[in-house]
Amino acid sequence: MKEHFKVTQRMKRGVRIAGLALAFTVCGAMAWPGGTSRLIRKADQAFELEDYKAALKLYASAVEAEPSSPEANYKLGITYVQLNMPKEARAALQRAIDLDAKVEQKLLLPLAEANHLEHNFSAAKAYYEQEKRSAPTLEKTYQELLRKRIAECQAGEDLMRLPAIYNVSNVGSAINSEYSDYVPVLMPDDKAMLFTTRRPDKGRKSLDANGAEQIRITRMQQGNWQESELFLETQQQMPQHAVVSVAPHGKELYTFFADKGLHVSYKLQSGDWTQPELLKAPFNQGSREPSLFVTDDGKFAFFSSDRTGGYGGLDLYVSYKKEDGSWSEALNLGPEVNTPYDEDAPFVDTATNTLYFSSRGHNTMGGYDIFRSSISNATWSKARNLGYPVNSAADDLYFTLSSDRSTAYISSDRPGGAGEKDIYRILFH
Structure with missing residues (x-):
C-alpha cells in the first residue's frame, strides 16, 4: 500500500509514468510460470531507476532468450509505452496476452496508453473504461486519473475532427x-x-x-x-x-x-x-x-x-x-x-x-x-x-x-x- 500511495501521488501531477508504474508494480507481484530470470530482474532494476533505454535493451534480450515468457513480453510492452513507442508496445503486450490470457486484465492501462499515444482514441477510451470498472476500490486519485484520460480521448476526437491548417x-x-x-x-x-x-x-x-x-x-x-x-x-x-x-x-x-x-x-x-x-x-x-x-x-x-x-x-x-x-x-x-x-x-x-x-x-x-x-x-x-x-x-x-x-x-x-x-x-x- 505504501508503494501504491507513492504511485498515486505522482499520478496527481498527471504523469504517464505514474499509472504505468502501478501496472509494473502489479506485474512484479505476480507469480510467473518458471519464475523470473536473472536478466529480467536486472531489467527491473533499470526500469525502477527510470533508465528506460537500458531496461528496453535488457527486456528485449530476455524476450529473445525466452520468446515464450509472458513476463518478459509484458514488461517489454510497458517499457515501450514509457518510451512513447506505442506500435511496438501493442505488439509486445499482445504477445504477452497470447502466451497467458490471465494477464490481459492487468494490461488494460498499458493498452489504453499505447492506443492513446497512437490517437486510437475510441480503443483507448474502451480500455480506460474497462480499467475503471475493474478497479472501483482503488484510491480516488487513480479513479480521477482514469476519468481525466477518458476526457483527453474525447478532446482528441473533437480536435482531430477539425484539424488546424x-x-x-x-x-x-x-x-x-x-x-x-x-x-x-x-x-x-x-x-x-x-x-x-x-x-x-x-x-x-x-x-x-x-x-x-x-x-x-x-x-x-x-x-x-x-x-x-x-x-x-x-x-x-x-x-x-x-x-x-x-x-x-x-x-x-x-x-x-x-x-x-x-x-x-x-x-x-x-x-x-x-x-x-x-x-x-x-x-x-x-x-x-x-x-x-x-x-x-x-x-x-x-x-x-x-x-x-x-x-x-x-x-x-x-x-x-x-x-x-x-x-x-x-x-x-x-x-x-x-x-x-x-x-x-x-x-x-x-x-x-x-x-x-x-x-x-x-x-x-x-x-x-x-x-x-x-x-x-x-x-x-x-x-x-x-x-x-x-x-x-x-x-x-x-x-x-x-x-x-x-x-x-x-x-x-x-x-x-x-x-x-x-x-x-x-x-x-
Whole structure:
C-alpha cells in the first residue's frame, strides 16, 4: 500500500509514468510460470531507476532468450509505452496476452496508453473504461486519473475532427539526435536558435540516468538550420544547465540549473556572456520554477511555479520590473489560464497581447498541449487549444514564435521522432 500511495501521488501531477508504474508494480507481484530470470530482474532494476533505454535493451534480450515468457513480453510492452513507442508496445503486450490470457486484465492501462499515444482514441477510451470498472476500490486519485484520460480521448476526437491548417514537421538531424532535444529559443534576428539537449558527455556528471542538460546553438544559413554546436562551453561546468529565454533584444540570457533555480547572464560588448547570476525575488523562493519568459522590452517576466496559493501543480505567474530595476511581487494569471494540473513554458507575443503556454489541464488531448490566451482590460481570455497537428497525445511544449510570426517551433516526445524529445517546426498558412 505504501508503494501504491507513492504511485498515486505522482499520478496527481498527471504523469504517464505514474499509472504505468502501478501496472509494473502489479506485474512484479505476480507469480510467473518458471519464475523470473536473472536478466529480467536486472531489467527491473533499470526500469525502477527510470533508465528506460537500458531496461528496453535488457527486456528485449530476455524476450529473445525466452520468446515464450509472458513476463518478459509484458514488461517489454510497458517499457515501450514509457518510451512513447506505442506500435511496438501493442505488439509486445499482445504477445504477452497470447502466451497467458490471465494477464490481459492487468494490461488494460498499458493498452489504453499505447492506443492513446497512437490517437486510437475510441480503443483507448474502451480500455480506460474497462480499467475503471475493474478497479472501483482503488484510491480516488487513480479513479480521477482514469476519468481525466477518458476526457483527453474525447478532446482528441473533437480536435482531430477539425484539424488546424498548419504544417508541422521535424526540424531534422542538424538539431535533433537520438537523445532529448527541447526548449527551442530563437535569437531576436531568427538567425540562430538555442536549445537544450541531454546527449551523453563523459566529462559532465548527470543527476539521473540521462545525459546532463547542456545548451547548444544552431544557425540559419540559406533557409536551413546548420549542425549544432555547444554554446558557451565555459558555462557548461554545472550539470543540468538549460536555456529558458533570451531577452531583451538578445542581451540577457535566462537559464535554469537543476536544484539551483533560474539564472541570468548578460551579454558584454565583446560578445561574451557574464557568468550566470541567481535571480532574486520573486523568483527562486524555494518552489519549483522550471520556465521563464521575459518580454523583449524587459518589462514583464512570465514564469511557472508550484508555490503555495496556486490552483494546483505548476501555475503561471507574471512580475513587472520596477523603476529601481527589481521585480515586483508575482501575480497569478488566474483560472482562465491555470488549472489544478500543470501549466508551464510561457511565451508572450507582445504585438498581439497573446500568451502561449503548455498545460496538462483544460481540453488537452493527452499530456501537455499548447494553448493560447489573450489579455484585454487586465483580463485573460479562456485558454484555447492550438489543435491538431500542433498538439498530440504526447507532451507538446516550449512554443516559440519567429519575429515575422510565420513560423513557430515546439518540442514534443510524440511517436516517430529521432529521440526521446525532438524539436518541430510549425508553418502557418
